Amino acid sequence: MPGFSFDRSTLFVAAIAAAGLGIFGSTRISLGNAIVGETHRVDLGQKAPSGIDAIKAQYRRPLTIPFPKNNSFTPEKAALGKKLYFDTRLSVSSAQSCASCHSPGFGWGDGLEVGVGHGMAKLGRHSPTIVNTAWGAIFMWDGRLATLEEQALGPIQSAGEMNMPLDRLVARLSAIPEYKPLFEAAFPGQEINPKTLASAIATYERTIVSERAPFDAWIEGNEKAISEEAKRGFVLFNGKATCSACHEGWNFTNDGFQDIGLPSADVGRGEFLPGVIKMKHAFKTPGLREIGRRSPYMHDGSLATLEQVIDHYDGGGVDRPSRADLMKPLGLSAQEKSELVSFLKTLSSDLSPTAVPVLPR
Amino acid sequence: MRKLALFSLVILSGLSVGALAANQIIHQQGRVFSSESMTIKKGEAITFLNDDSVPHNIMSASKGNEFNLGSQPPGTSTDVSFKDVGDVQVLCAIHPRMKMMVKVTD
Numbered sequence: 067m068p069g070f071s072f073d074r075s076t077l078f079v080a081a082i083a084a085a086g087l088g089i090f091g092s093t094r095i096s097l098g099n100a101i102v103g104e105t106h107r108v109d110l111g112q113k114a115p116s117g118i119d120a121i122k123a124q125y126r127r128p129l130t131i132p133f134p135k136n137n138s139f140t141p142e143k144a145a146l147g148k149k150l151y152f153d154t155r156l157s158v159s160s161a162q163s164c165a166s167c168h169s170p171g172f173g174w175g176d177g178l179e180v181g182v183g184h185g186m187a188k189l190g191r192h193s194p195t196i197v198n199t200a201w202g203a204i205f206m207w208d209g210r211l212a213t214l215e216e217q218a219l220g221p222i223q224s225a226g227e228m229n230m231p232l233d234r235l236v237a238r239l240s241a242i243p244e245y246k247p248l249f250e251a252a253f254p255g256q257e258i259n260p261k262t263l264a265s266a267i268a269t270y271e272r273t274i275v276s277e278r279a280p281f282d283a284w285i286e287g288n289e290k291a292i293s294e295e296a297k298r299g300f301v302l303f304n305g306k307a308t309c310s311a312c313h314e315g316w317n318f319t320n321d322g323f324q325d326i327g328l329p330s331a332d333v334g335r336g337e338f339l340p341g342v343i344k345m346k347h348a349f350k351t352p353g354l355r356e357i358g359r360r361s362p363y364m365h366d367g368s369l370a371t372l373e374q375v376i377d378h379y380d381g382g383g384v385d386r387p388s389r390a391d392l393m394k395p396l397g398l399s400a401q402e403k404s405e406l407v408s409f410l411k412t413l414s415s416d417l418s419p420t421a422v423p424v425l426p427r
Numbered sequence: 428m429r430k431l432a433l434f435s436l437v438i439l440s441g442l443s444v445g446a447l448a449a450n451q452i453i454h455q456q457g458r459v460f461s462s463e464s465m466t467i468k469k470g471e472a473i474t475f476l477n478d479d480s481v482p483h484n485i486m487s488a489s490k491g492n493e494f495n496l497g498s499q500p501p502g503t504s505t506d507v508s509f510k511d512v513g514d515v516q517v518l519c520a521i522h523p524r525m526k527m528m529v530k531v532t533d
Contacts, residue, residue: 100487100494100515103472103506110478110502204523311481320458322522335520342520344484344498391482391498 121304125285127316131200131272137215137265139272142252147270149248149423150263155238157228159184164221164267167193170420173359174274179367184229190332192367197355200272203321207349207365208334218267219260232260239263244426276317276355277415284412292412299409302402307379309406311392318354318413324390325349327383330366336388346388358414372410376403450474450506455483458522466530472508473529477501484520489513492531495520 133139150156151164162184167176174195176182181189191207199205205217221227222235239245240258253262283291303309314320323335325347336346349365363369369378380403382395398406452474454461458481467473475485477499486495491511499505509515509531519525 100492100510101472101508102494102496103508105496105499105503105505108476108478108502108504209523320522321524322458324521339520342484342486342495342497345520348521391500 118301122285124314125281125316127278127282127285128201131275133200133269133272134213137268139269140252142248143266143269144273145270145423146248146252147266147268149245149425150267151270152423153425155242155425156222156230156235157184158230158234162228164218165422167221167227168196170274170417173197173356173414173417175360177361179362181227183227184225187226189226191365192362194352195356195360196271196274197276198274198317198353200275201317204350208337209323209350210338214268214271215261215264218264218271232263235263236260242426248426276413277417279355279413279415281409281412293408295405296408296412298402299405299407302398302406303409306402307396307398307406308392309379312351313354319351322351323348324351324392325386325388326364326379327385327389327393328364328366328368328378329384330368332366334365343387344390347386348388348390354410354413356414356417358411359417372407373403376406452476452504453517453527455479455485455519455525458519458525460517460525460527462527464528464530466532467509469510469512469531469533470508472506474504474506475499476504483522483525485517486520487515487517487529489515492529 131139137143154160154163154166156163167181168174169176171177174197176193178193180191181193183189194207199214199217202214205211205214206220211217211220219232222230223232236258245258249256249258249262249266252266256262280291281296284297303313312320312322312324323345325334325344326349328347330347333346335348335350336342339345357363357372361370361372363372363375364378369375376398379393380396380398382393383389450472451465451467452461453465454476456478458479465473475496477483478501480501482498482500484496484498485505485507487493491513492509492515494507496505496507509529512531512533515529515531517527517529
């Protein structure tokens with residue numbers, strides 16, 4: 067029988083009133099709330115620690131890429147999407163494509179601290195990789211977009227990024243003769259429009275999957291695929307260092323939002339959930355595939371090396387009310403830090419080259 | 428004295444069991460709500476039990492039934508009762524895959 071004891075009262079009137087902002091638009095919520103009772107401790111009993119084989123089983127690669135029912139895969143869509151992805155004419159300046167900031171040469175990021183947008187102006191956040199985005203639950207560092215199709219159109223229209231109004235883009239693409247048959251093949255009977263444009267780009271993005279890394283070979287049973295040091299790093303990753311509380315599963319993320327205590331003024335997810343204290347300074351947990359090729363790190367690109375990243379987590383970051391409860395000093399030794407870095411480096415695959423497509427004229 | 432102790436134990440046990448038995452419980456183990464949907468009567472409570480290994484932040488912004496449990500540590504439970512009839516979208520602010528619908532009826 068669970069044992070109960072009163073712990074703390076959790077009635078959050080002001081927080082509740084503000085919680086709806088962002089999720090359901092900008093309507094200010096009245097105080098007609100649900101009633102929150104007291105919080106009780108519950109004895110969940112002792113759970114036996116999982117063995118290494120059970121933990122490894124949670125990291126097996128999926129066999130197929132998930133595509134949504136309303137935008138299923140076709141080769142024609144993916145081929146068109148690839149051309150659009152690499153086409154600089156999607157920006158108002160005709161100087162930037164999606165690949166400018168999400169380049170296969172840099173693990174599908176840009177290798178910069180923060181992105182560079184329209185007019186070569188620096189953006190506020192690091193360009194995230196688009197590797198394995200087919201498995202994403204929510205998009206952008208602050209989760210402001212719900213689908214990859216919405217995401218595909220976001221940077222195109224954003225004044226600071228590609229700065230291209232969609233009606234103007236549709237007109238520009240419609241004036242390029244070789245695009246017309248490609249759109250017709252991918253979307254028979256439909257026009258070049260924002261929906262077909264987004265569907266094609268998102269379909270191509272979903273095909274960008276991290277390839278097999280030494281880590282995968284080890285997970286599948288090849289004990290020689292990674293070093294003993296890296297194996298100890300994996301145990302730390304899932305144990306003492308608690309990395310897997312957020313970086314879980316084969317893509318090493320649960321897409322959750324956490325304030326990891328970086329000294330940045332950016333409120334991140336908090337912009338959309340201003341009444342939820344834990345969302346202030348919270349950013350989406352990135353996956354860790356190809357992480358060795360994706361420096362610098364964090365949402366603001368503020369840490370140059372994996373060693374610095376481990377040091378940040380070991381220290382626990384800035385202690386503030388919004389900081390995730392999981393963030394606390396870890397007490398890692400120099401050897402343990404080194405083992406964690408060794409493990410993280412096993413997540414990089416031998417990426418095959420990505421051919422830049424010949425673009426329609 | 429022993430009788431009093433026994434009496435107290437029975438009462439306390441009854442309260443504890445009662446707290447569980449009266450409410451429908453939503454578990455959160457494995458970053459998943461144990462039900463995608465649930466129907467309750469107006470004024471009745473749901474127990475949100477964090478039996479997961481990580482903190483959750485259960486909340487709703489549905490009009491008339493807004494609430495925010497804040498960071499709920501593993502090994503704690505909190506009851507929430509709903510005042511208004513209607514559909515209440517409940518989610519975890521931290522984990523975007525955790526969503527469920529509570530239908531509140533008269």
